[in-house]
Amino acid sequence: MKKNLIGIFLLFSTLSVFAQGIEFEHSSWSEAVKKAKAQNKLIFVDVYTSWCGPCKVMSTQVFTRPEIGATYNQGFVNVKIDAEKGEGIALAKKYEVKSYPTYLFINPADESLFDRSKSSIAAADFNDLGDRVITKFSGKKEISLAELDAKYKSADYDEAFSRAYIKRLKAEGKSTNPVLEAYITKFITNTATSDQLYFIGLNFTKGAGSKLYDYMIKNYKEIDAVLCKNDGVSAANLYSKIRDEAKSKIDEVFKSNGVISVGETELNTLFANLNAVEISERKDKKVLEYKIRLYSSNNDTVKLIEAYRAYISRFLLPADKTATIGKEGIIIDKNAPLPVLGIDSAGASGWCSNYALRLSKLSKQSQDKKLAISLCKKAITLNKSSVVKNSMNVTIYNFGDKAGAIKQQSDLIAEMKVSNDEYLTNAETTLQKMKDNESDIPVFSYKRKLQKKLQH
Structure with missing residues (x-):
């Protein structure tokens, strides 16, 4: 006992x-x-x-x-x-x-x-x-990969062998996609079980063939749900892979055909694929970035302004809670993912300033001025440097408020003189250009040394 x-x-x-x-x-x-x-x-x-x-x-x-x-x-x-x-x-x-x-x-x-x-x-x-x-x-002897290759090529194997072979290929650092595609064809005749979906999601790698990629896009929600339930890390990894794959296919079209020759109709399917895997808070974010490139290259000012308005309102003015989702984030709750870094940092201020400036060069409408100024104020909240404040003043100038821009730039220069700001000469040059009524005033940016410091 x-x-x-x-x-x-x-x-x-x-x-x-x-x-x-x-x-x-x-x-x-x-x-x-x-x-x-x-x-x-x-x-x-x-x-x-x-x-x-x-x-x-x-x-x-x-x-x-x-x-x-x-x-x-x-x-x-x-x-x-x-x-x-x-x-x-x-x-x-x-x-x-x-x-x-x-x-x-x-x-x-x-x-x-x-x-x-x-x-x-x-x-x-x-x-x-x-x-x-x-x-x-x-010291136990493992079946050689050559033996496994031979059995696979014979086509005389069951699902258990196929899974073991795929896992071995993955362990050896080899692509699993051709074998995974064959696994789906051979063993999934109708609806895949949760166990099969989990296995597929766990073993998908980048660079998929078209059939496998299409299968992953079509069944992403179901696969993701199974992964989230079983293992958040695998869900985050798959999200990163599929999203990168969707982006790379769009980039290929842009590079191979040239943005000017590619219309929205041709890109809509690719955009839909990207949104199919995207977190709800980020849907259309990357799509709008691509459309901005498209409209800019095609000189379609009307659509470009509309795209800027949508992008600024939806993704720059609000805090992006999913800015750095990827392998470091666990995507268990799609509506409340865990970001590693918030977008509200000093580095993001330049991004906000840049989009405000772009809009100011395209439109003189009051609604766009209001949107751009709000974005500039957010940029200053994130980073109160003279570089960001100067950018806001140029934005105001571009919208036609030259007197207001000159007044604010003069006040900024007074502050910079007190603090012995290293960009004082640049700011004074900007002020002179405003007084000379120049139509296109470039903004100055951080010196290379400071840029590296901000990145770290």
Whole structure:
């Protein structure tokens, strides 16, 4: 009875550890190495930094999953190191870590690198990574890729083999798309099951063939819903891939045919594909950017002004909560995604100023002046530099309020003299051009050194 109770206690203790996800060591590197030697296990090392978005995603969305804990707690001694603090600095240098997160699998016998991976990885793929490394370390022979290739070419295989083959190709860094397209043709006759949709979404890569791409666009909502339910990281990864694919197809049309020769009718299908995968708050954002390029090249002023109005009103004046969605963001709730960085930053002020200036050169209507001035004020709220204020004054000048622009530019110059602003000469040149009633006054921008500083 006592033995049974001990066994039950150990079982529940083990399950408790696994249920918590990966259990990381809270000890020195040397102690972790000593423990791994004693248990004859590899050391799994998560190399991160405090500012790394994907690192936080992996820590909160993947490492905490029970199935990940089951694999990694049983197969490895797990360690987290901050590459910018303590022992992490030397270890990151020793193992030549160049990006974050990086995952190292270290042989404790001589502290040599046994295997490695990086970036945000979907939970299922991260689990497969652990299993493959454990199998490799155990010395078990794996079926060669050449043997798998031969069986696939024979066409005599079932769905289980097809899935295993696709996963192996993915692990080897090879394109899965041709085989994934064949998988859909061979095994999905009518409606795909949730399990099949999950598998397809998890294993789609960029550069898809036209049939597979069309399938992904047509079934994106269903695939995305399944991914969101099972694994937010895989949903974010697929969103990024499909969106990039949709954008690249539009870019190809622009580059190959030239914007002037391409009409809206020809682009509407491509725009629809882009919007099919876009988050609701961002629908039409990229489409409007493409249309602005189209109307500008075709000198279609009426449509260009309409496009600017829509873009400014919908995407520049309001805060864009989804500005940086991608691999670093978890798209579980389409209406409330988690951005890594907000668009309301100093760098965005130049974007706002630029669009206000563009509109001021096209229209003299009061509604457009009001819209542009509101955008300039937002730019100044984000960045109160003389460069941004000067841009606002030129915008006012372009809308015909020359007296008001000259007054504000004079006031700005007075401020700049007090602060010994390095752009004082530029501002004075702008003022003189206003007084000379010049029709096209260029704005000055940050010097290269300051631009780099703002980007960081």
